[in-house]
Amino acid sequence: MSATESSASTTSMLQENRLFPPPAEFAKDAHISSLEQYEQLHQRSIDEPEAFWAEVAEGLHWFKKWEKVLDWDLPDAKWFVGGQTNLAYNCLDRQIDDGLGDKVALVFEGELVDDNGQPEVVKYTYAELKREVCRFANVLKAQGVRKGDVVTIYMGMIPQLAIAMLACARIGAPHAIIFGGFSAQAICDRVEDGKSKIVVTADGSWRRGKPVPLKKNVDDALEMTKLVEKVIVYQRCKNDVTMKDGRDQWWHDLEKDASDDCPAEPMDSEDLAFILYTSGSTGKPKGIMHTTGGYLVHTTMTSKYTFDLKPDDPDEMYWCTADIGWITGHSYIVYGILPNRVPTLMYEGGPNFPAEDRFWDIIERHKVTKFYTAPTAIRTFMKWGDEHIDKHDLSSLKLLGTVGEPINPEAWMWYREKIGGNRCPIVDTWWQTETGGHMLTPMPGATPTTPGSCCRPMLGIDAAVVNSEGEEVGTNEGGILVIRKPWPSMLRGIYGDRQRFIETYWEKVPGMYCPADGARKDENGNFWITGRIDDVILVAGHNIGTMEVESALVSHDSVAEAAVVGFPHEVKGNGVAAYVILRVPMPAPGSDDAKALQKELIQHVGKELGPVAKPDQVRLTEALPKTRSGKIMRRLLRDIAAGNDITSDTSTLEDRTIVDKLVAQGG
Ligand code: WTA
Numbered sequence: 149m150s151a152t153e154s155s156a157s158t159t160s161m162l163q164e165n166r167l168f169p170p171p172a173e174f175a176k177d178a179h180i181s182s183l184e185q186y187e188q189l190h191q192r193s194i195d196e197p198e199a200f201w202a203e204v205a206e207g208l209h210w211f212k213k214w215e216k217v218l219d220w221d222l223p224d225a226k227w228f229v230g231g232q233t234n235l236a237y238n239c240l241d242r243q244i245d246d247g248l249g250d251k252v253a254l255v256f257e258g259e260l261v262d263d264n265g266q267p268e269v270v271k272y273t274y275a276e277l278k279r280e281v282c283r284f285a286n287v288l289k290a291q292g293v294r295k296g297d298v299v300t301i302y303m304g305m306i307p308q309l310a311i312a313m314l315a316c317a318r319i320g321a322p323h324a325i326i327f328g329g330f331s332a333q334a335i336c337d338r339v340e341d342g343k344s345k346i347v348v349t350a351d352g353s354w355r356r357g358k359p360v361p362l363k364k365n366v367d368d369a370l371e372m373t374k375l376v377e378k379v380i381v382y383q384r385c386k387n388d389v390t391m392k393d394g395r396d397q398w399w400h401d402l403e404k405d406a407s408d409d410c411p412a413e414p415m416d417s418e419d420l421a422f423i424l425y426t427s428g429s430t431g432k433p434k435g436i437m438h439t440t441g442g443y444l445v446h447t448t449m450t451s452k453y454t455f456d457l458k459p460d461d462p463d464e465m466y467w468c469t470a471d472i473g474w475i476t477g478h479s480y481i482v483y484g485i486l487p488n489r490v491p492t493l494m495y496e497g498g499p500n501f502p503a504e505d506r507f508w509d510i511i512e513r514h515k516v517t518k519f520y521t522a523p524t525a526i527r528t529f530m531k532w533g534d535e536h537i538d539k540h541d542l543s544s545l546k547l548l549g550t551v552g553e554p555i556n557p558e559a560w561m562w563y564r565e566k567i568g569g570n571r572c573p574i575v576d577t578w579w580q581t582e583t584g585g586h587m588l589t590p591m592p593g594a595t596p597t598t599p600g601s602c603c604r605p606m607l608g609i610d611a612a613v614v615n616s617e618g619e620e621v622g623t624n625e626g627g628i629l630v631i632r633k634p635w636p637s638m639l640r641g642i643y644g645d646r647q648r649f650i651e652t653y654w655e656k657v658p659g660m661y662c663p664a665d666g667a668r669k670d671e672n673g674n675f676w677i678t679g680r681i682d683d684v685i686l687v688a689g690h691n692i693g694t695m696e697v698e699s700a701l702v703s704h705d706s707v708a709e710a711a712v713v714g715f716p717h718e719v720k721g722n723g724v725a726a727y728v729i730l731r732v733p734m735p736a737p738g739s740d741d742a743k744a745l746q747k748e749l750i751q752h753v754g755k756e757l758g759p760v761a762k763p764d765q766v767r768l769t770e771a772l773p774k775t776r777s778g779k780i781m782r783r784l785l786r787d788i789a790a791g792n793d794i795t796s797d798t799s800t801l802e803d804r805t806i807v808d809k810l811v812a813q814g815g
Contacts, residue, residue: 166599167597167598170595170596174572178591178592179453180591193609194610197218204445204449208445208448209233214228215230220634223654231441235317236318236412237318238487240281240486253276253492254310254493255514256268258497259354259356272307281314281318282318283410284406285410287406288346290402295419297321298322299316300339302348302365304384305353306496308399310472314482318410319410324425325424330473331755331756331757333755333757334756341435342435342643343375345376349366350362351382351384353385355498382398383400418441420439423436429652429682435642435645441636443483443636446585446635447479447585449585450484451487454549455549457485458490461517464491465515467518468480505539511542517546522553522688523559524689527556528719531719534566548573549575551576552686554679576602577602584638587631589602589604601675602676603674611675613675614628614660615627616656618660624670628662628681629675664681666679687721687724690761692724696761697712697726697763701752703756713727715764720764724764725764725767725786725788726763727767727769727785737812738813769809771806772785773807774801784801788807788810
């Protein structure tokens, strides 16, 4: 499939050329306050990358300074070679060393509210957070965790999740965090892939007023794998859980006698910091590996510039609504934000609990200044109606950000007007689990923005739109997005799968990093992401591999074959459509039996992969539209799912009546 025919995009290909200069009031005090300044800085960062990155790195704490900034042997990068540092030290101790121990580092808001409508709010200073992190680090050590051991973390959005990850970082145990919305099967697969012997979880986590049964999911997963020897359980919701003797222990019991002194382990720059799984084109999720030094430097630098973070502004309050189970939470709730010395806010639960105005209520009460969320959330808020927003004073906001998928210009304009009061710059940040940090984004005080475009390359990033030979294409011509030079937070590999790493990222366009996104560059030099060019569907900003859903469907007793495609969805960006051939006699389309089976298959995928992957449409069919050479015509399946007229050429189809039957059946 070529980049331009990608289905995954909601970005309009209509020429969108409204240009909004950075608000003058904002630009005045911004770290980068003019386009000219950005262009100069960017040019220098490309011409002299090593000098540029070394200067950034010098602002952080190193136990031992690097000997060489970059060692590049395509596709293997080593950054800050010979240097030693520690992520947790830079997130916590460095601030304490500089006399900021009493400054608020983390603000937590729980989901439940009391009778007066007040939620649980807990604030941690750098010193307090360090104490908690040290205590839990000592717990991990006492449980036998050593430098290099992979610790699986499966928790909700509570401070203990950040504490657990920082504790791992402190002792050099790479964490593998699994999003709390994933299923038992997903936990099992990841534990086995990472060969992890210990899981940190919680009894539950509040979501729309109910506990998510985290511990139960872990129990189910551990029925399927014998690898895990120890489970540490934080008590959050006090929901019923079963504790298995000899395997499961309560966090609070283990912590009783733990010392709050635990020196940070000096880590080599290239020591593994964490693994984070993301979906790919083939069935098995990829364990993306990030290392210590480069990841720290890149996430800290990008946080500072993209969000224009101001440590000296006592009012600064940054809130990213992502879950820490995704890369956005890793980089822009924890690792990139804490070293910047501004409070990071963490919210436990759903956006509509107890009511649809919860986010605006949070912004008003905590006086949030910088707000970072996903286009799918913005579209949901638009749908819920402006009355929820009008009730709240959002005047503390100074900057808005988006991430995860293309934002349609309509949602961008709404965000700017209704949430940002036309005074806040919007940073539409393009990046990936694999890139570790921001790659394309406006600089809020410098870049004129156009709704729907993620604008310009980040400092230090050499991005281009090319054809499959690696040659740059012309203005507004569609092509493949590539990164031509290494950057510090780039993935160092796929855990345990060297070949897949090379094939997935380095062979599509020889010599360049290929993220598998289509793009074009407009006459102002702004980049537009046009959608995935592989078999990944972006559903509400989550990457769903079509093969993963197909495998999940085929694992159901009644299913013989399945084909899964994406189709445009008003709120989620894309929906998942599944075409299923049964092993059992096919019930009549529209009958109760057919409906029951469709529902069952949707639930089955939810159970196998987690709720985010549930198909929006399931069509039962006797056959799939295939070419005479036996290839499934996915383009047709996408058109059918989208309800489009079938205009594409069907002359190569083996049997056209299949298409007519599928169309007649409806979604
Ligand atoms: C998509 C999330 C358009 C893209 C940080 C990418 C975007 C994938 C944007 C990575 C954006 C992310 N505009 N598309 N601003 N941000 N994407 O690994 O397709 O969960 O390759 O990382 O999301 O998703 P991931």
